[in-house]
Amino acid sequence: MVAPHAPLDAGRPNVPTPQLRLGRLLAGAASREPSRMAFSSPPADMVTAWSRHGLTTTAAYAQVRRLASFLQHLPLERGGPLGILLPNGAEACVTILAALRAGYTPCLLSLGWGSEDLVAAVEAAKIPAIITLDRLGEVRPADLACAIAADNVGLRFICSFGHEIPDGVISLDQALNDQVLRDFEELGDIGGPPPSPGLITFERYGDSFLPLLRPESTLIAATLPLVLAARLGSESRVVSLLPPDDLGGLASGLVAALAADCPLTMQALFDGDELVRDLSADPPATLVAPGWIEDLLAEAGLLDNDQLTCVLVHKAPVELPLGRAHAAQVVDMLTVGEVALMASARDAQGPTLKLGAFGALAPGGIPLLEVDIGRDGAVMARGAATGSIPLVDDSPPPSADTPENDWHHLPFKAKLTDGLIAAVEPIP
Numbered sequence: 001m002v003a004p005h006a007p008l009d010a011g012r013p014n015v016p017t018p019q020l021r022l023g024r025l026l027a028g029a030a031s032r033e034p035s036r037m038a039f040s041s042p043p044a045d046m047v048t049a050w051s052r053h054g055l056t057t058t059a060a061y062a063q064v065r066r067l068a069s070f071l072q073h074l075p076l077e078r079g080g081p082l083g084i085l086l087p088n089g090a091e092a093c094v095t096i097l098a099a100l101r102a103g104y105t106p107c108l109l110s111l112g113w114g115s116e117d118l119v120a121a122v123e124a125a126k127i128p129a130i131i132t133l134d135r136l137g138e139v140r141p142a143d144l145a146c147a148i149a150a151d152n153v154g155l156r157f158i159c160s161f162g163h164e165i166p167d168g169v170i171s172l173d174q175a176l177n178d179q180v181l182r183d184f185e186e187l188g189d190i191g192g193p194p195p196s197p198g199l200i201t202f203e204r205y206g207d208s209f210l211p212l213l214r215p216e217s218t219l220i221a222a223t224l225p226l227v228l229a230a231r232l233g234s235e236s237r238v239v240s241l242l243p244p245d246d247l248g249g250l251a252s253g254l255v256a257a258l259a260a261d262c263p264l265t266m267q268a269l270f271d272g273d274e275l276v277r278d279l280s281a282d283p284p285a286t287l288v289a290p291g292w293i294e295d296l297l298a299e300a301g302l303l304d305n306d307q308l309t310c311v312l313v314h315k316a317p318v319e320l321p322l323g324r325a326h327a328a329q330v331v332d333m334l335t336v337g338e339v340a341l342m343a344s345a346r347d348a349q350g351p352t353l354k355l356g357a358f359g360a361l362a363p364g365g366i367p368l369l370e371v372d373i374g375r376d377g378a379v380m381a382r383g384a385a386t387g388s389i390p391l392v393d394d395s396p397p398p399s400a401d402t403p404e405n406d407w408h409h410l411p412f413k414a415k416l417t418d419g420l421i422a423a424v425e426p427i428p
Helices: 022-032 057-072 089-100 115-125 141-152 178-189 216-229 245-259 272-280 293-298
Strands: 039-040 081-084 105-108 131-134 157-161 200-206 208-214 238-240 265-268 286-290 309-315 329-336 340-345 354-363 369-375 379-382 412-416 420-426
Touching: 022 057, 022 089, 022 216, 022 245, 039 089, 039 200, 057 089, 081 089, 081 115, 089 105, 089 131, 089 245, 089 265, 115 141, 115 200, 115 208, 131 141, 141 157, 200 245, 208 265, 216 245, 216 329, 216 340, 216 354, 216 369, 238 245, 238 272, 245 265, 245 309, 245 329, 245 340, 272 379, 286 293, 293 309, 329 420, 340 369, 379 412
Parallel strands: 039 265, 081 105, 081 131, 105 200, 131 157, 238 265, 238 286, 286 309, 309 329
Antiparallel strands: 200 208, 329 340, 354 369, 369 379, 412 420
């Protein structure tokens, strides 16, 4: 039996504390609604047999514990980075949560990156192990990970879901069978893993990658403006087209569903017919899609549905479509770097994103997120939702005495039209 943990209600979201963690949100859901669906994907996107029919909250929590038990016995530094190179799907959600439970720091890599970009990210974050899959369509991520490891002595382990994995790769399907897990259980818990430091995503500057560490509580805090703007709650159902490989994809999918206590359906390979079926099911869905797909969704008639809520995720640099509205309830979510996440529902005149305060009030009256423009014209942000820490060799360690209301100056400038954010552009 897992200890219940209250969901973050959309009407009165909890103020995230350092003790609030994603695994606890899933454990609470498994306790309250053991048969409710947690994670699912269309049949064509299935990677493993155990995800074929989707995962209930109970099944997801059990699988997280099983995978965490295996990961905890890998000879890796506890608290260190663990690369995750997976598509949008139940396997990615379970793996992220299992890595956190095992005390590692999930380091999110994108299948959309080329091999040179992946090499740069692996080297920047000093990743010693990658969890991936055998194939996605015509792409073979496990082979790609092996090629990277061949030229990087620090990358010691490749683990893969699927049945067509290369030699030398650890089969997670085989490792998660009952006999292997019984062997690990006999070994026992290695002292109980310390809490994970958080998750790592990347800022990209030209050809270089800067890893950023974000504690779980600040990730949950960053998600709350979206939960509020989209009115997500336990009666909601999220359908996401975005992989959890950056702040926007992670917050709008896995974290939003856990925070709102609702099911999450994920599409890794876009299928228009399957998407229409997903959106037509009960309860009414909240679609999460990249902002650039708005025209395609409109042409398909999906945004003519006044029962649909659609979250369009924009990532700076970007130009917002001011003056454009639809019958569907559209929520614009904008990430500026991997630091600030803003969200606001459109009105009859279109996008309504402005500078200012977002989210519930934290203790002391400081909003979870404040966004403004500094004297130098740069976008700046502060609050509990902005707690990302650059991981560079010459950076000082984070201090607990650092005030939460310190401003982060970001390498972007905002273009305003009648007080609305019309565009966010990089500073040359």
